[in-house]
Amino acid sequence: MTVTQSAPVTSGASTAGRRPATARGCHNPPPHPRPTGRDRYTISEVAEHTGLSAHTLRWYERIGLMPHVDRTHTGQRRFSNRDLDWLDLVAKLRLTAMPVADMVRYAELVRAGESTFAAREQLLTAHREDVRQRIAELRGTLDVLDYKIDIYGDARRASERC
Amino acid sequence: MTVTQSAPVTSGASTAGRRPATARGCHNPPPHPRPTGRDRYTISEVAEHTGLSAHTLRWYERIGLMPHVDRTHTGQRRFSNRDLDWLDLVAKLRLTAMPVADMVRYAELVRAGESTFAAREQLLTAHREDVRQRIAELRGTLDVLDYKIDIYGDARRASERC
């Protein structure tokens, strides 16, 4: 299993969003205070760190969305910093509603080594186009929302006046 | 009890899956060449017009996402231009991955009359915030994609040179 890790995701901020139970508050806590000097994390540590459940992390591995995670001699998972980097990328892609199947495809390409650079580039480029278009759509909807909110606001203010 | 995930993810995928005909091309054709001078459309006309299936249109009505659609004396639906307007709005909101339940709530408010203006404004304002945040997230991901695509592009060009 070669080390052909995908390009590193060093841009280390703002993975925080969208977790179910926690972090419904307004302030953004530090996204991932990854303890320095460590390289082996239990599944629950990773769960806490990423906001994914342990179930989901196992499921990711099962469907091929995670590279092989290291194990202890008793079979427990020990995630590396590299694994966390990968999960950060997955989180980003998930935010863009990339289908899991596509992410799995990308993961396969990464596992397959350097010969797939072109294919990976192509996959990401196509997805980037999708994201751009999505942003445009969202902007369009924003206009509609602005318009309607204005109308309701006007009506409310008018009724407050009389 | 299902507010667990704020779910930007799922419906985006299904949205991408459907909508094959429209908006997949590069130019935006006039969104709905609604024939002028008419105000009664069969379900299949509306299906064609909106890109939704007839099944979905009936389902919308069943769950309260459509106002009462007019019927012929034999019980067949005849959609009005007003209905089409409503469906256009629903389509916009759907693009933003607003949960159907929220849209139904909005539809109920609309049905309830003018007394709900404030509530509607509030609902839309909250959703607008969501959309803005989503756009920001997408931008963040776009940066990551740019970064990675650059790396792959560099690698490819380098290997082409030697």
Place this chain on the structure above:
DNA sequence: CTCTTGCCTGGAGTGCACTCGAAGTCTCTA
């Protein structure tokens, strides 16, 4: 040694947003 905690697996269940099927009715054209 027992208890608790954390982790393991495979498989079943959940929620959402459709999507389809069956069986029957109605409308339109020839």
Place this chain on the structure above:
DNA sequence: TAGAGACTTCGAGTGCACTCCAGGCAAGAG
């Protein structure tokens, strides 16, 4: 008047992305 095709309802099925459960193993605390 016959046949094609569009429409009706209700209920079941589908695909996705988790989410949970049962049953079991391993290690540390008391």
